[in-house]
Amino acid sequence: MAGPNSFYGPIDPAADAGWTEAPPRMGFFTDTSVCIGCKACEVACKEWNAVPDDGFDLLGMSYDNTGQLSANTWRHVAFIEQAAPPSEAAMDVLREAEASVSTQFLGMPSSTLPGSSGREDRDLRWLMMSNVCKHCTHAACLDVCPTGSLFRTEYGTVVVQEDICNGCGYCVSACPYGVIDRREDDGRAWKCTLCYDRIGEGMTPACAQACPTQSIQYGELDELRDRADKRVEVLHQRGVPEARLYGHDPADGVGGDGAFFLLLDEPEVYGLPPDPVVTTRDLPAMWKHAGVAALTMAAAAVVAFLGRRP
Amino acid sequence: MSDHAAHVSAETVRGNGQGSGRRRGGGKGDRVMVPPAEFRSYYGRPIVKPPVWTHDVAAYLFTGGLAAGSALVAAGADLTGRPALRATGRVAALAAVGASGYLLVKDLGRPGRFLNMLRVAKPTSPMSMGTWILTAFGAAAGAAAVAEAAPYLPRRGALGLAARALPTAGRVGGLVAAGTAPALATYTAVLLADTAAPSWHEAYPRLPFVFAGSALASGGAAGLIGAPVAEAGPARTLAVAGAALELTATHGVEHRMGLLSEPYRTGKAGRLLRAARLLTAAGAVGALVGARSRAVSALAGVALLAGSAATRFGVFEAGRASAEDPKYTVLPQRERLAARGDA
Ligand code: SF4
Ligand code: SF4
Numbered sequence: 144m145a146g147p148n149s150f151y152g153p154i155d156p157a158a159d160a161g162w163t164e165a166p167p168r169m170g171f172f173t174d175t176s177v178c179i180g181c182k183a184c185e186v187a188c189k190e191w192n193a194v195p196d197d198g199f200d201l202l203g204m205s206y207d208n209t210g211q212l213s214a215n216t217w218r219h220v221a222f223i224e225q226a227a228p229p230s231e232a233a234m235d236v237l238r239e240a241e242a243s244v245s246t247q248f249l250g251m252p253s254s255t256l257p258g259s260s261g262r263e264d265r266d267l268r269w270l271m272m273s274n275v276c277k278h279c280t281h282a283a284c285l286d287v288c289p290t291g292s293l294f295r296t297e298y299g300t301v302v303v304q305e306d307i308c309n310g311c312g313y314c315v316s317a318c319p320y321g322v323i324d325r326r327e328d329d330g331r332a333w334k335c336t337l338c339y340d341r342i343g344e345g346m347t348p349a350c351a352q353a354c355p356t357q358s359i360q361y362g363e364l365d366e367l368r369d370r371a372d373k374r375v376e377v378l379h380q381r382g383v384p385e386a387r388l389y390g391h392d393p394a395d396g397v398g399g400d401g402a403f404f405l406l407l408d409e410p411e412v413y414g415l416p417p418d419p420v421v422t423t424r425d426l427p428a429m430w431k432h433a434g435v436a437a438l439t440m441a442a443a444a445v446v447a448f449l450g451r452r453p
Numbered sequence: 454m455s456d457h458a459a460h461v462s463a464e465t466v467r468g469n470g471q472g473s474g475r476r477r478g479g480g481k482g483d484r485v486m487v488p489p490a491e492f493r494s495y496y497g498r499p500i501v502k503p504p505v506w507t508h509d510v511a512a513y514l515f516t517g518g519l520a521a522g523s524a525l526v527a528a529g530a531d532l533t534g535r536p537a538l539r540a541t542g543r544v545a546a547l548a549a550v551g552a553s554g555y556l557l558v559k560d561l562g563r564p565g566r567f568l569n570m571l572r573v574a575k576p577t578s579p580m581s582m583g584t585w586i587l588t589a590f591g592a593a594a595g596a597a598a599v600a601e602a603a604p605y606l607p608r609r610g611a612l613g614l615a616a617r618a619l620p621t622a623g624r625v626g627g628l629v630a631a632g633t634a635p636a637l638a639t640y641t642a643v644l645l646a647d648t649a650a651p652s653w654h655e656a657y658p659r660l661p662f663v664f665a666g667s668a669l670a671s672g673g674a675a676g677l678i679g680a681p682v683a684e685a686g687p688a689r690t691l692a693v694a695g696a697a698l699e700l701t702a703t704h705g706v707e708h709r710m711g712l713l714s715e716p717y718r719t720g721k722a723g724r725l726l727r728a729a730r731l732l733t734a735a736g737a738v739g740a741l742v743g744a745r746s747r748a749v750s751a752l753a754g755v756a757l758l759a760g761s762a763a764t765r766f767g768v769f770e771a772g773r774a775s776a777e778d779p780k781y782t783v784l785p786q787r788e789r790l791a792a793r794g795d796a
Contacts, residue, residue: 150577211498221495270608287647291573309566312505313580316648316776321502330562378760411783414495418786418795422654423577429643429657436642436661437635439698440525443669444631447690448529 151424153393156280160295168299169342170364171193171351171402172371173273175413176233176378176386177240178358180271180449184218187353191338192217195326211414212274215324217335218350219274221413229268233407240356272404272413273350276301276335277390280398281421284314284323284334290334299364299401300337308332319397319419336347337401343408364401371405383407389415396420482636492787494779501649503776509560511769513553514641515671515762518548518585518664521638521696522672526688530676531624538688540601541679542672543623546630547598550591559589579644586640590633598628604738638668645772651782652775653768655713662702663764669695670763671734677740677754682747689740689750692757696737700730706768712784716774717767725767733760741796 148154157165188194194215212219280302285293285301292308295301303314303323310330314323323334338348342361346352351361360367373390378386385407390400396419410417487789494500504510527542556562571588575581600623606616639661646657653660669691676688703726707717716722736757743749775781 159480171670223495283649286577289570289573289575289578289584294756307569309561309569311561311566311570311580313578313648315502316506316650319501319649321500321649323752324502325505356769409692410494411493411779411787412495413498414498414500414583414779416500416782419649422649423659425654426577426579426643429646429661433636433639433643433661434659436665437520437639439662440521440635440638440665440669443691443698444529445695446523448533449685450687450690 148398149165150286150426151281151396151421152398154280154398155299156282156295156398157297157299162295162297165297165299168364168401169277169337170278170367171337171348172298172360172362172367173275173402174358174360174371174374174405174409175270175272176374176383176405176420177234177243177356178271178273179237179244179356180220180222180269181244181355182220183353184273184350184359185216185220187349188218188335191341191349192332192336193396195328202382209241212276212320212322212324212334213391214324214333217333219276221270221272223270223408225268225270225408225412226266227268228266228384230385233268233385236378236381236383240358244355270407270412272406273354274413274415275350275402276337277320277397277403278335278337278401279421280393280401281423282397283317283319283421283423284317284332286421286423286426287313287317289313296339298337298339298342300339301401302336302339303332303334304410305329305331317422319416319421321414335402367403371403374405378405396424414428477596478777492780492783494783497779500779500782501651501776503773504648504650506769507560508766508769509556511766512762513556513560514645514664514765514769515667516549516552516556517641518638518668518765519671519675519758520546520553520590520594521634522668522670522691523549524590524597524630524634524672524673525669526676526691527597528627529687530680530684531627532624533679533687535684535687536682537739538676538684539627541676542688543594543598543601543627545675545679546594550594551588553587554591568653569632578717579640579647583637583640583644586633586636590630590637593626593629593633597623597630598625599623634668635665639665645768648772649782650772650776651785652710652713652716653772655710655785656706656768658703659702659709660768662698663706663768666698666700666702667761667764668693670699670736670757671695672738673740674754674757674761675759677750682745682750685750689744692740692754693737696733696757696760699733699761700737703729703764713775713781716771716778716781717756720770720774722767722769722771722774725763725770729760729767732756732763736760 218407290307290309292304308331312325314332323332325332347361351359368391375386389406389410390403393399500793523545524543527539530538540755558567570584600619603616603619606612642664645653646660673688676685707714736753739753743753
C-alpha cells in the first residue's frame with residue numbers, strides 16, 4: 144500500500160501498488176562487458192512483441208542505425224567508438240564471450256567483434272550496450288499517467304495497457320531515461336513490457352533468451368543484484384577497474400532500477416543520465432508552490448476589488 | 454580509416470552555450486555566454502525525450518490562464534456591482550475555457566480521449582488533476598456566462614422563470630469558477646515541472662508564480678478591453694499587479710537557475726521571452742497612464758494579452774530546448790554527484 148516512500152526512497156514497488164502475496168520482483172541485469180553488439184536482443188524483441196520497424200534509416204554514426212529507444216525499439220544496442228586503445232583485460236573478457244558464440248549464430252556477417260580485428264591499426268575502443276526500459280522502482284511514467292494506462296505488475300515491472308492509453312504523451316516527458324515514446328501511427332505510448340506475457344508463463348523474456356553471451360540476464364532482482372556485485376569484483380580482479388554498476392542501488396534517485404547494468408565507462412557515454420531522479424519526488428513541493436501562487440492570485444483579486452468599493 | 458570519417462565520435466563534447474552538444478566547441482559562431490563546460494554524451498543525442506506536445510499545449514497554457522484571470526475579474530465585478538466588467542469577465546472566461554477544451558481535445562486527437570481521463574482521478578498526475586479542475590471550472594464558468602443572457606429573455610412564461618433564476622445561478626457559477634480559477638491558472642506550472650525536461654523541472658518553485666502573474670495580467674487585460682474605464686478600476690489594478698508578478702518571476706526563471714536558465718535566454722525561447730517582457734511592460738505602463746482613456750486602456754490590454762501568450766510559448770520552448778540538448782541533463786546531474794562526493 145502507498146506509504147511514506149511511495150514517491151522516493153527504497154520500497155517494494157509491487158506491494159506499494161497494492162499487490163498482496165506478489166511473486167518476487169523480476170528484472171534484467173545487462174552486463175555490457177560481454178556484449179558483442181550482435182543485436183539478437185533487438186531482433187528477438189521485435190519478433191516476439193510484433194513491434195513495427197522504425198523505417199530503415201542510416202544514421203551515419205557507428206553501427207547504430209536505430210539511435211535510441213523508442214515506441215518501436217524496446218531493446219536498443221548502443222555502439223560507442225572511442226579514440227583510445229582498449230585495455231587488454233577488457234578485450235580478453237570480450238574475446239572469451241565471443242569465443243563462446245557459435246560462428247553460425249543468427250547468420251552474423253562475421254564472427255568477430257567490431258574493433259577486435261584490425262584494432263591494432265585503428266586504436267579504437269568499442270563499447271556496446273543493450274539498453275532497455277529500467278522498470279524503475281519509482282517510475283515517473285506511471286506516476287504521471289492520467290488514464291491509469293501504465294500500471295505496476297505483480298512482478299514489480301511497469302507495463303502500458305495500450306487500449307487505455309489516450310496518447311497524451313505525458314509519460315514521454317516524464318521518463319528520466321528517455322525510454323517510453325509515442326507511436327506516430329496510433330498515437331499511443333509503447334515500451335518494453337519485460338515480456339509480461341512470457342514471464343507470466345514462467346518463460347524468459349525474448350531478449351534475454353536470444354542473447355548469445357548472457358550479456359542480458361533475467362531473474363529475481365535480489366539474486367541479480369548479488370550476481371552483479373560478484374561480477375564487478377571479478378572484473379576488477381581481472382584488471383578491468385572501469386567496470387561499475389548502474390541502476391542497482393535501491394537508494395538512488397529512482398529507488399533502483401528493475402533493469403540495471405554493468406558499464407565500462409560513465410553512464411552519459413552510453414546515453415544514460417548520470418544521476419537520474421524521479422521527477423515526482425518533488426511533486427509535493429510543486430503542489431505547495433502552486434498553492435502559494437494560487438493563494439497569491441486570490442488575495443490579489445480580493446485586494447483589487449475591496450480596495451476600491453464604488 | 455575511410456569509414457572512420459563517416460562516424461561521429463562519441464568523445465567529449467564541449468558545450469558552447471547556445472545549442473546542440475553535437476557540435477564541437479571552438480567553431481566560428483561560438484558566442485560563449487557561460488563558461489563552456491565539458492561533458493560527454495552518446496553522439497550528442499538527447500538523453501530525455503523532448504516533449505511530444507505541440508504548440509496546442511503552449512496555447513492551452515495561455516487560454517487556461519486567461520480563463521482563470523477573467524473569472525476572478527467577473528466574480529469581483531459581480532460582488533461589487535460592476536455589470537459591464539462582470540459581463541466582460543464571464544464571456545471572456547467562457548470563451549477562453551472553451552478554447553482550452555478545444556485545444557486539449559485537438560492535442561489528444563479525439564473527444565473520447567479526454568473523457569478517458571474522467572474515469573480516473575489520480576493525485577500523482579497533474580494532468581489528471583488538471584482535467585478535473587478544467588471540467589469543474591468549465592461548467593461553472595459556462596453557467597455564469599449563460600446568466601448574462603437573462604436580460605434578453607422574455608419576462609413571462611417558462612423562459613421568464615429561467616430569466617429570473619439566472620442571475621442567482623450566474624452568481625453561484627461565477628463564484629465557483631472564481632474559486633477554482635487559481636488552481637486552473639497554476640496547475641499547468643506543475644504539469645510542466647513534473648517532467649524530466651531539465652529546465653521545466655528546475656523551475657518548479659518559480660513557474661507557478663509566472664503563470665499566476667500571467668493569468669492575472671491577461672484577465673485584467675480582458676477587463677480593460679471590454680469594460681468602460683469607470684468600471685475597469687480593479688481590472689487595471691489586477692493587470693498591473695499581474696504583470697509585475699509575471700515579470701519578476703520570469704526574471705528569476707531566466708537568471709536564477711544557473712545553466713538551466715540558459716534555455717530561457719537563448720534561441721526561440723529567448724526571443725519569445727524578450728518579446729513577452731517588452732509587451733508586458735508596455736501593457737502595464739499603458740494601463741497605468743491610460744486610466745482615463747478607453748482607447749489607451751484597450752491597447753494596453755492587447756499588449757498584456759500578447760505578452761502573456763508570448764510568456765507561455767517562451768516557457769514551452771525553453772523546456773523543449775533543455776530536453777533536446779544532453780548537456781542540460783548531464784551537467785547538472787554531474788554537479789549533483791560531485792556535490793555528494795560520488796563522482
Ligand atoms: S525507465 Fe522510463 S519508461 Fe521505463 S519505467 Fe522508468 S520512467 Fe517508466
Ligand atoms: S500517453 Fe498513454 S501511457 Fe503515456 S501518460 Fe498518456 S495515457 Fe498514460
